[in-house]
Amino acid sequence: MTTGVRFNYLALMAGSRVISSRYQLNKPLGQGGMGVVWEGYDQVLRRPVAVKQLLLPERSEPGQDRELKARFLREARSVASLDHPSVVSVHDVVEDADGPWMVMQFVKGRSLQQLIEEDGPLPVARVAEIGLALLDALECAHAQGIVHRDLKPANVMVADDGKVVLTDFGIAAVANATYSLTRTGQLIGSLGYIAPERFSFGTIDGRSDLWSLGATLYYAVEAKRAFRADDGPDIHIARLLMGEQPEFERAERLEPVIKGLLEKDLDRRLGIDQARRQLKTIANGKTVPPFPPPPHAPTKTFPKFPPRRAVVIPLVLLVIIALITAAVINYTGQRKGHDQTGQRESPVPSAVVKFETIPDICGSLSGKMILDNLIDHRRPSDSKTDTDERKCGWETESSATVPVDGRLTLTARKFPSADQAAAYIEKENGKKSIFGGSGYTGLGEPGEIGDQAIFRVWEEIVDKTRGGDVYHSSNTTEIIFRTSNLVVEVDYGRHRGGEPKPDDTARARQGAELMAREAASSLGS
Numbered sequence: 175m176t177t178g179v180r181f182n183y184l185a186l187m188a189g190s191r192v193i194s195s196r197y198q199l200n201k202p203l204g205q206g207g208m209g210v211v212w213e214g215y216d217q218v219l220r221r222p223v224a225v226k227q228l229l230l231p232e233r234s235e236p237g238q239d240r241e242l243k244a245r246f247l248r249e250a251r252s253v254a255s256l257d258h259p260s261v262v263s264v265h266d267v268v269e270d271a272d273g274p275w276m277v278m279q280f281v282k283g284r285s286l287q288q289l290i291e292e293d294g295p296l297p298v299a300r301v302a303e304i305g306l307a308l309l310d311a312l313e314c315a316h317a318q319g320i321v322h323r324d325l326k327p328a329n330v331m332v333a334d335d336g337k338v339v340l341t342d343f344g345i346a347a348v349a350n351a352t353y354s355l356t357r358t359g360q361l362i363g364s365l366g367y368i369a370p371e372r373f374s375f376g377t378i379d380g381r382s383d384l385w386s387l388g389a390t391l392y393y394a395v396e397a398k399r400a401f402r403a404d405d406g407p408d409i410h411i412a413r414l415l416m417g418e419q420p421e422f423e424r425a426e427r428l429e430p431v432i433k434g435l436l437e438k439d440l441d442r443r444l445g446i447d448q449a450r451r452q453l454k455t456i457a458n459g460k461t462v463p464p465f466p467p468p469p470h471a472p473t474k475t476f477p478k479f480p481p482r483r484a485v486v487i488p489l490v491l492l493v494i495i496a497l498i499t500a501a502v503i504n505y506t507g508q509r510k511g512h513d514q515t516g517q518r519e520s521p522v523p524s525a526v527v528k529f530e531t532i533p534d535i536c537g538s539l540s541g542k543m544i545l546d547n548l549i550d551h552r553r554p555s556d557s558k559t560d561t562d563e564r565k566c567g568w569e570t571e572s573s574a575t576v577p578v579d580g581r582l583t584l585t586a587r588k589f590p591s592a593d594q595a596a597a598y599i600e601k602e603n604g605k606k607s608i609f610g611g612s613g614y615t616g617l618g619e620p621g622e623i624g625d626q627a628i629f630r631v632w633e634e635i636v637d638k639t640r641g642g643d644v645y646h647s648s649n650t651t652e653i654i655f656r657t658s659n660l661v662v663e664v665d666y667g668r669h670r671g672g673e674p675k676p677d678d679t680a681r682a683r684q685g686a687e688l689m690a691r692e693a694a695s696s697l698g699s
Contacts, residue, residue, distance in 0.1 A: 287327035307338035388435025536566035549580035651686035
């Protein structure tokens with residue numbers, strides 16, 4: 175049983191517990207992080223169900239319980255919006271003194287991890303079929319702006335009839351099953367299945383899920399992890415960042431597609447459509463071409479670590495320091511190449527025709543499910559509309575009681591030409607704000623978010639009490655991007671009535687980038 179959690183199995187088991195006068199809890203099926211899943215029975219519809227319970231920590235900071243519950247309910251709403259046979263269905267959400275509880279579809283079968291542990295590796299064609307089902311599930315989720323973040327064999331259910339269902343969408347975020355890398359952010363997921371880019375700069379988007387899919391398929395066909403995690407997180411992270419490659423013994427025709435999904439370079443990693451075509455070919459008994467290595471890139475090897483004995487601890491520490499240092503230098507060099515705009519190629523011309531009027535961006539984004547993940551109890555914020563500028567957005571209702579207030583503002587400006595719009599961004603990029611915050615930095619390559627994109631972050635702690643107690647903190651990320659002659663500014667802030675949390679800055683950055691991508695997509699770029 176996980177320690178530090180307010181939970182008592184015996185108390186719930188006594189008397190055949192029934193929640194909401196409807197759902198009977200029979201026995202626990204499994205527990206991970208701060209969540210436990212029960213085998214249950216719906217007494218009204220007379221069908222088996224799976225019931226997930228959020229477990230709260232014994233010692234929590236003020237407001238933490240409320241925040242965890244709010245996340246749990248938000249994730250339940252998000253998953254309930256996914257209608258796909260390969261995604262677990264959410265039937266109901268119940269709140270009581272021991273909850274909240276999420277009532278879900280009961281899948282009679284075993285997890286992929288249990289299946290491999292008990293029966294051994296699966297045939298290549300069967301693994302390809304499982305991969306196709308999981309690709310369909312991810313495509314459905316990504317279309318709604320939902321990133322799983324914890325795809326692994328334990329979260330893949332294989333029913334007795336062969337059906338494959340992906341479970342635990344976003345529960346890792348709720349359960350706080352994280353490994354803290356820095357003071358400014360936390361990573362959600364399980365070592366061995368977290369994509370390497372999330373360790374280096376915290377990127378969380380659908381491509382990270384595809385890397386996790388590759389690691390999951392490797393486990394299914396090889397019956398072992400693609401990347402060892404038993405030497406501890408530091409060594410594991412160093413191996414990933416240095417580009418260690420897994421060894422293949424049983425994968426055969428699957429090797430190219432797994433290598434493509436496990437590609438460290440985000441731009442070269444297989445996308446959903448590419449992976450689907452290859453897996454269909456493999457499922458039909460045919461072979462796909464080998465995944466090509468990066469041009470002019472030497473094959474990377476990773477030193478074998480000696481047994482962990484006391485006499486070799488200093489050597490292991492030196493290897494860890496050397497590897498992590500090399501990885502940081504490599505990453506820093508890449509970022510400098512992005513940040514020095516003078517060394518970058520000219521922006522790629524936009525495929526979008528010149529804007530004659532300013533489109534209603536907020537109107538096109540208002541129905542997006544991702545807004546629920548950014549702002550609880552949202553209402554429209556102040557707006558402005560004229561010939562050359564439109565401003566709109568959302569903010570937390572003033573009457574809502576939530577641990578974090580959110581505010582998202584979108585400002586679109588129309589310029590006579592694309593060149594003038596580009597000049598405006600370059601001017602903003604060179605400004606030094608007198609109000610603090612970081613300077614602007616280039617965001618991605620041309621075409622990723624519009625034709626050009628820059629961003630900056632703010633971290634503010636306001637202290638106006640005589641005793642020195644911090645009573646307000648805020649974290650904001652601003653993104654400015656251009657599509658043809660239209661410039662859009664995305665301003666996403668998270669405001670907390672108390673001390674900041676380690677991941678506040680990362681969440682503001684991720685939320686702003688997610689909305690910027692959605693806004694750029696709505697403009698056709």
